[in-house]
Amino acid sequence: MNRRELFTVAAALPLAGAATAAEPRTYKRIACEEAWITPAILAESRKLAKAAGRMTFENGMTEGPYIPLLLDLGESRLAGMDAAGIDIQLLLLTSPGIQHLDDQTAVALAAASNDALAQAVRAHPQRFAGLAAVAPQDPKAAVRELERSVRTLGLKGAVINSHTRGAYLDEARFWPILEAAEALDVPIYIHPRDPAPALDGAEIPGITVGWGFSVETGTHALRLILAGVFDRFPRLRIVLGHLGETIPFMLERIDNRYRFEQRLFSLPKLKQAPGDYFRQNFFITSSGMNVEGPMTAAIKAMGPDRVLFAADYPFEDQAAAVRDAEAVPMTPAARAAFFEGNARRVFRL
Numbered sequence: 001m002n003r004r005e006l007f008t009v010a011a012a013l014p015l016a017g018a019a020t021a022a023e024p025r026t027y028k029r030i031a032c033e034e035a036w037i038t039p040a041i042l043a044e045s046r047k048l049a050k051a052a053g054r055m056t057f058e059n060g061m062t063e064g065p066y067i068p069l070l071l072d073l074g075e076s077r078l079a080g081m082d083a084a085g086i087d088i089q090l091l092l093l094t095s096p097g098i099q100h101l102d103d104q105t106a107v108a109l110a111a112a113s114n115d116a117l118a119q120a121v122r123a124h125p126q127r128f129a130g131l132a133a134v135a136p137q138d139p140k141a142a143v144r145e146l147e148r149s150v151r152t153l154g155l156k157g158a159v160i161n162s163h164t165r166g167a168y169l170d171e172a173r174f175w176p177i178l179e180a181a182e183a184l185d186v187p188i189y190i191h192p193r194d195p196a197p198a199l200d201g202a203e204i205p206g207i208t209v210g211w212g213f214s215v216e217t218g219t220h221a222l223r224l225i226l227a228g229v230f231d232r233f234p235r236l237r238i239v240l241g242h243l244g245e246t247i248p249f250m251l252e253r254i255d256n257r258y259r260f261e262q263r264l265f266s267l268p269k270l271k272q273a274p275g276d277y278f279r280q281n282f283f284i285t286s287s288g289m290n291v292e293g294p295m296t297a298a299i300k301a302m303g304p305d306r307v308l309f310a311a312d313y314p315f316e317d318q319a320a321a322v323r324d325a326e327a328v329p330m331t332p333a334a335r336a337a338f339f340e341g342n343a344r345r346v347f348r349l
């Protein structure tokens with residue numbers, strides 16, 4: 001046992017119990033939704049914030065204690081991971097990525113950020129992996145950038161921060177991006193952002209993140225299912241954070257009321273029930289939700305091979321995320337799958 005493992009086990013001891021503490025850890029911990037930003041994107045967001053007169057979620061985070069942490073892909077990030085007992089961070093451009101920028105800027109900064117991300121992964125291949133930023137503003141460019149990022153840069157999929165100017169990926173003009181992800185055999189991680197205008201009312205100051213983000217992104221996921229995306233792209237993999245943005249807790253009601261509305265209004269039929277697609281095409285991470293009750297329920301709803309660990313660094317305390325997740329009762333096999341195996345399979349790490 002090296003010093004880091006000893007520290008980790010000691011940190012987990014009071015909650016995880018003697019059985020865990022007695023054995024050295026046999027799995028790596030991969031955290032799957034860890035945020036970063038580039039100076040160029042931050043500068044663009046600051047221009048928008050200045051024009052708006054204040055920082056907003058719509059225009060991205062531009063100030064506060066998280067900024068230096070987001071900018072660092074080097075030693076201090078690695079030191080924090082070591083102290084928390086996290087072996088690998090899967091890096092995602094922080095929300096809203098480049099989706100709040102004009103088309104040309106978004107396309108250029110997506111490519112530049114992917115180059116920078118690939119460079120960080122090359123510098124620390126045992127510690128970092130990354131998802132590509134793509135600009136849905138320009139679907140053709142997004143497809144080209146996804147292909148370049150996966151084939152040339154070695155990135156593991158794409159992150160899309162929910163809506164783009166109020167539009168969701170269920171609109172046919174975005175389907176080439178979904179088609180490309182399926183063809184490349186890489187997942188798309190749909191991460192939250194401020195609610196779209198269509199969800200006016202979901203953004204409540206104080207719980208915009210805690211509630212509005214999940215309403216936004218959960219709605220996005222269900223729109224994909226109901227649009228027949230997974231009948232058209234049956235091998236497409238979508239990843240959601242925050243234990244699936246409340247959907248795993250609603251599957252039975254979603255399915256039985258889906259059948260009710262279909263009969264009542266003679267709606268067109270999907271090949272399967274919405275919940276079937278959610279269990280077949282979706283994976284969820286525990287970002288910001290490393291809490292025993294919901295995690296146990298989510299694993300029961302989705303199966304132990306569909307729930308992955310994430311901390312949501314730097315917005316959550318990653319050491320606490322590890323400690324809290326380790327305290328959730330799981331079999332040794334389920335724990336290894338949660339922390340390592342599922343991420344390796346879903347992201348081909």
Ligand code: MN
Pocket residue numbers: 033035191241287312
């Ligand atoms: Mn996040």
